[in-house]
Amino acid sequence: MIILRNSEELKTWIERHRSSGKTIGFVPTMGALHEGHISLVRQSKLENDVTIVSVFVNPTQFNNPEDLKKYPRTEEADGQLLEQAGVEVVFFPTVETIYPEGQKSTHFNFQGIENQMEGKFRPGHFDGVATVVQKFFEIVQPDRAYFGEKDFQQLRIIQELVKQKRLPLQIVPVAIMRESDGLAMSSRNTRLSQDMRKEAPNIYQILQKAKVFLEDHSVEETKEFVSEAFSKTKLKLEYFEIADESTLESVSTNSDSRKIRGFIAVFADDIRLIDNISLN
Ligand code: PAF
Numbered sequence: 001m002i003i004l005r006n007s008e009e010l011k012t013w014i015e016r017h018r019s020s021g022k023t024i025g026f027v028p029t030m031g032a033l034h035e036g037h038i039s040l041v042r043q044s045k046l047e048n049d050v051t052i053v054s055v056f057v058n059p060t061q062f063n064n065p066e067d068l069k070k071y072p073r074t075e076e077a078d079g080q081l082l083e084q085a086g087v088e089v090v091f092f093p094t095v096e097t098i099y100p101e102g103q104k105s106t107h108f109n110f111q112g113i114e115n116q117m118e119g120k121f122r123p124g125h126f127d128g129v130a131t132v133v134q135k136f137f138e139i140v141q142p143d144r145a146y147f148g149e150k151d152f153q154q155l156r157i158i159q160e161l162v163k164q165k166r167l168p169l170q171i172v173p174v175a176i177m178r179e180s181d182g183l184a185m186s187s188r189n190t191r192l193s194q195d196m197r198k199e200a201p202n203i204y205q206i207l208q209k210a211k212v213f214l215e216d217h218s219v220e221e222t223k224e225f226v227s228e229a230f231s232k233t234k235l236k237l238e239y240f241e242i243a244d245e246s247t248l249e250s251v252s253t254n255s256d257s258r259k260i261r262g263f264i265a266v267f268a269d270d271i272r273l274i275d276n277i278s279l280n
Helices: 007-019 035-047 065-070 075-085 117-121 125-140 149-164 187-191 194-199 202-214 219-231
Strands: 002-004 024-029 050-055 089-091 144-148 170-174 236-244 260-268 271-278
Touching: 002 007, 007 024, 007 050, 007 089, 007 125, 024 035, 024 125, 035 050, 035 075, 035 144, 035 170, 050 075, 050 125, 075 089, 117 125, 117 149, 117 236, 117 260, 125 149, 144 149, 149 170, 149 260, 149 271, 187 271, 202 219, 202 260, 202 271, 219 236, 219 260
Parallel strands: 002 089, 024 050, 024 144, 050 089, 144 170
Antiparallel strands: 236 260, 260 271
16 A cells, blocks of 8 residues: 555556556545445445545534544554555645645535535535545546445535536445444544443434334424434434435425435534434
C-alpha cells in the first residue's frame, strides 16, 4: 500500500493504472476507521482492480466547531487497517490541498433532499459533504465509489450530485454494519462513555420495535411510540422521521407502495448518533 498526501502524485498514480486498463474503486472516509469502512473496502476490492481510500476530516461539513475539534483522528491505526484490508493507495490530503482557496463550500440544490432531517438540524452540512466529494471525484475519477447506508441521506445526496453533474461513475450503497448488540458502527462510538455505550443499543432496538408497531398503527402514533420509548432511556431524541427513501420527504401514511424508512438522530451526552431502518 502506498500513502500519498499530494493530489498531483495521486493523479499520476491513477493515470498510470487507468491507462493500463485497470478499474478504480474509491472509498472516501473521515478516518477513525472501523469494520463498517472495511466493508466498503471489501466491496470495492470485489468490483475493481484497485481501491483508493481517502482519509480527510472535512472541515466544511461540520456546523459545530466543537464537533470538528473532537472528531477522532487515528491516522496510524487507519493506515494499518487499510494495509491489512489490501488497499492499494491511501490518500491523506491536508486541508490546504483540498481547499487551496480557503475553506468554502459550494451551495447545491438537490430538489429539497438537502433540507430534510440532517439538513434541517445541521445547516450547511450537505453543502460541505457534496463540495468535498465532488473535489475527490475530480481528483480520483473513480469507476465506482462506495457509501454506507448508515448515512442514508448523504448517500441520496451523492446519488443526486452524480446525476446532476452527469459524472461518469457508479455509486454503490453498502448495508449498515452493526455491533453484536445492534449499535450501528460509527467513528463517534469510540467517544461514548461506558454508561452511554450500554444505552446506545436502544437506538436500533427501538427502531426495530417501531417497524413492528407501524404494521398496525399510524405514522403519527409510531412517532409518539418512539418518543415515549426514548424518554425511558438516557438518550435524548433529536428527531425520528418516517420518510420516502427517494425524496426523503416525511410521509403521513403507510398505505401506498413507495419505499419508506425510519430515520433517527439522538444525543448520548454530547455525542450525536444517527441510524435508519427500512420499514417496508
Ligand atoms: O461519510 C463520511 O465519512 C463523509 O461525510 C465523507 C463522505 C467522507 C465526506 O467527507
